[in-house]
Amino acid sequence: MAKGHAEALAPMVEAVMAEANVPFHALTRIAVTTGPGTFTGLRIALAFARGLGLALQIPVIGFSSLEAMALRAARQNPQRLPILAIIDARRGQAYAQSFDAAANAKSSPAILLLSEVTLPNGPTRLIGSGAHLIARAGDEIAPEPFPDAGLLARAAETRPDPGHPPHPLYLRPSDAKPQLLLKGQMQLIRAVPEHASVLAALHSTAFPTAWDGEFIANLLQNPATEGRLALGPDDMPQGFILASRILDEAEILTIAVHPKARRKGLGSMMLARLCEELGSLGISRLFLDVAESNTSARALYDAAGFAQTGRRRAYYADGDDAILMTRAC
Ligand SMILES: CC(C)(COP(=O)(O)OP(=O)(O)OC[C@H]1O[C@@H](n2cnc3c(N)ncnc32)[C@H](O)[C@@H]1OP(=O)(O)O)[C@@H](O)C(=O)NCCC(=O)NCCS
Structure with a gap:
């Protein structure tokens, strides 16, 4: 959508709940991605998830968008390769975060020059719009580089409750001079x-x-x-x-x-x-x-x-x- 996310989100959630035939009071946790992503999109989603969590008095678990992608890359990873999620941030930069084969984070999300992105020594499973920019011979590129709500929901089930609501994750370009x-x-x-x-x-x-x-x-x-x-x-x-x-x-x-x-x-x-x-x-x-x-x-x-x-x-x-x-x- 170009605009109107704020108006569309709540009715969409309501429709999904109705389709699944689950009442809101049966929910025990809410999963939400925290970015990197667009300023408006992130704020709308986070505000909605936090508001719903507050009303239902249940924890809201935040995942970086890179982690959400890594969960997807881990789903079909028969060789159990380490995972790198990478989003092209243009101008020779990328948002990147590394994970083990089961999508447990091994580094924090960061914005880096492409030349600064460190790949594991051996073959790696890459996911995201920046994957083709750094893939070496022997690396795998995961198809469908988008987060999957179902996988996030499953991961949120077992994730410890951080005890505070999630905040948007904005990463700054590393070349910002002022x-x-x-x-x-x-x-x-x-x-x-x-x-x-x-x-x-x-x-x-x-x-x-x-x-x-x-x-x-x-x-x-x-x-x-x-x-x-x-x-x-x-x-x-x-x-x-x-x-x-x-x-x-x-x-x-x-x-x-x-x-x-x-x-x-x-x-x-x-x-x-x-x-x-x-x-x-x-x-x-x-x-x-x-x-x-x-x-x-x-x-x-x-x-x-x-x-x-x-x-x-x-x-x-x-x-x-x-x-x-x-x-x-
Ligand atoms: C004008 C305005 C945008 C300045 O923003 P700011 O973030 O405070 O500016 P900076 O901190 O970058 O100031 C840079 C320099 O400008 C000068 N300056 C800014 N405000 C000043 C003030 N009130 N008195 C004297 N010098 C001032 C100083 O030289 C300052 O450097 P210094 O702090 O090292 O002495 C802000 O005061 C503002 O929003 N004013 C109301 C709106 C407005 O008038 N906009 C301009 C319409 S044309």
Whole structure:
């Protein structure tokens, strides 16, 4: 599904329960995958599983998506080969985790450069979209590289209850350069229309006249819009930036950092990352306008190397001048 997962999930679960003729109160455990996966998909599934677990007062057992794949690879493994689950993360990187022949984890899930992925010495059973990228002669590639809900449910039966609900597993690219990312405190993800309400909430903490979710969703639906959302340690949204591409230039439409997250370098990091990413898409210049009285934003842009190119008198509704600024990417 492109969108609408949140609306579809509960009725689907209800239909499956009805088909199996099992009442909800007969459930003893819930299994759910924790990622890596898409931000929205993970949050919807985890929120639903956790909510159901809370209502039924039963444990919710989380499995990484890699572990879920390994369970599938272990099902037909007559030679009892060690297993490596690997998802292609593009740009020469992969999410990877290694397991024994019975899908017991031997390492933690990690995002690695392909050259950093360590394969066991002997023949290995590989599963996932990255398998063909690293397979050697003698390795096996498991067919059907997708998690299987039935296998997860069986594995959850015997898994010890961790005593706390599962959290989404977001893995960061290992090449993320800015300090906040390096310190593992922040991750920057692509903003999609499903994030519109999160962005609107952040926008309302930063501007007296807030953009509503519908307006932001429309912007994000436009293929020329580039949006990035910054998530803090508990995946709490901390800030976002929106830009619009026009030929080989891009205009910063807005940037906002939650008041509690300011002056920690997040605004600069988002600008730097966006500029870097747009640069690799052939964008050579960023431009923007900022209210003359917005001293913090102007200080941010000055610090980020923007130079003033002009002024529009009484441009904003409150009569403030707009300062026009630009920088190369
Ligand atoms: C403008 C904004 C995005 C800055 O985000 P931020 O994460 O706090 O910025 P950073 O921590 O990266 O700041 C980088 C530099 O900008 C300058 N700066 C940022 N905020 C400043 C402030 N309030 N006063 C003075 N300088 C400031 C400083 O030079 C700072 O470096 P330093 O902290 O090492 O001194 C944030 O204040 C915000 O969301 N404001 C409301 C929304 C807004 O006005 N957006 C811009 C619309 S054009």
